[in-house]
Amino acid sequence: MGRAPCCDKSKVKKGPWSPQEDALLKSFIERFGNGGNWISLPKKAGLNRCGKSCRLRWLNYLRPNIKHGDFTEEEDYVISSLYNTIGSRWSVIAKYLPGRTDNDVKNYWNTKLKKKLLRTCEITNKDAMNYPNYKDSVVTTSISPALEVSSSISQQDVSSHNSGASSSNSDLNSSISIVSSVDDHEDGFWMNLLSGSFDDDVVLVSRSQLVEKINEIALFLDV
DNA sequence: AACGGAATCAACCGCACGCTT
DNA sequence: GAAGCGTGCGGTTGATTCCGT
Known part of the structure; x- marks a missing residue:
């Protein structure tokens, strides 16, 4: 038996995040956290994205104290x-x-x-x-x-x-x-x-x- | 200015692991 | 113990930018 997909790939948006999506995700997580469940987060936050995509976007880009730019x-x-x-x-x-x-x-x-x-x-x-x-x-x-x-x-x-x-x-x-x-x-x-x-x-x-x-x-x- | 190849990096994919039932 | 599920991770892809010709 194959593994169930984490979301319906055909129905969620893929590719680069827009500033609006970033703002939605950021404000939702800052207010409520991820609730221990990334899979259900996009629906609650009003995002048409896969939960894994939200997690990645938060961890790699939106969360506080992320350092970008040249390495020392x-x-x-x-x-x-x-x-x-x-x-x-x-x-x-x-x-x-x-x-x-x-x-x-x-x-x-x-x-x-x-x-x-x-x-x-x-x-x-x-x-x-x-x-x-x-x-x-x-x-x-x-x-x-x-x-x-x-x-x-x-x-x-x-x-x-x-x-x-x-x-x-x-x-x-x-x-x-x-x-x-x-x-x-x-x-x-x-x-x-x-x-x-x-x-x-x-x-x-x-x-x-x-x-x-x-x-x-x-x-x-x-x- | 136009083009093509190289470099960069955000994002996706699929697997493994661990927790819960 | 087995099955189901969510999460985390590393590898890879592809769009974009940069740079040389």
């Missing part, structure tokens, strides 16, 4: 680090970013952040290859905010991901954080990195290890 570097750290730790559990990741929704985070990752990380991977790989005589000593990091976030997320969030994940994830964790933290000054960073001129907070690893890490990251990001 710190948010980048949080997303890349958590993605590496727990995978594509966007609702969990969004919990660590006040004002951001799972949909926002997911879209941002898929359209921008993933590419940003990959671009940096490519540059690193290329630069590393350009220094074939470079001996033993490169990379990486001052401890980035991302690592601090990684260590503070709940064990429950981590364990449910790791149960099905490969054992290399913990190794990748620091790598992704590092890569994501240097994007804005990539040329200088990588030159310093490859010449070994960094401060005390930079941990040194071998070039071959670096290249290996980069390839792991690329693999992890499913390139």
Whole structure:
């Protein structure tokens, strides 16, 4: 027996919400809440919409304190680090970013952040290859905010991901954080990195290890 | 100015889970 | 325990906007 649809799709409106619909939904929820039942809400509120559509519209757009617009570097750290730790559990990741929704985070990752990380991977790989005589000593990091976030997320969030994940994830964790933290000054960073001129907070690893890490990251990001 | 491809993001779809009966 | 139902979630789609030619 098939599952009953949540509403009659042929009779409800689909597509972008009008300002009038937004106003109706917002004022209804502010006055009465959702009554613990999204399915019946549209009828009560006078909306010709599916309950799931109302829920999504409220959670992603209308509810108070929603943040829109550009993500900050710190948010980048949080997303890349958590993605590496727990995978594509966007609702969990969004919990660590006040004002951001799972949909926002997911879209941002898929359209921008993933590419940003990959671009940096490519540059690193290329630069590393350009220094074939470079001996033993490169990379990486001052401890980035991302690592601090990684260590503070709940064990429950981590364990449910790791149960099905490969054992290399913990190794990748620091790598992704590092890569994501240097994007804005990539040329200088990588030159310093490859010449070994960094401060005390930079941990040194071998070039071959670096290249290996980069390839792991690329693999992890499913390139 | 016109066009086409790429990028963005709001919204939809369908599945899994948990609660209730 | 099974069935029904609502909710939450992640993946995907499609309309719109942006940008280069």
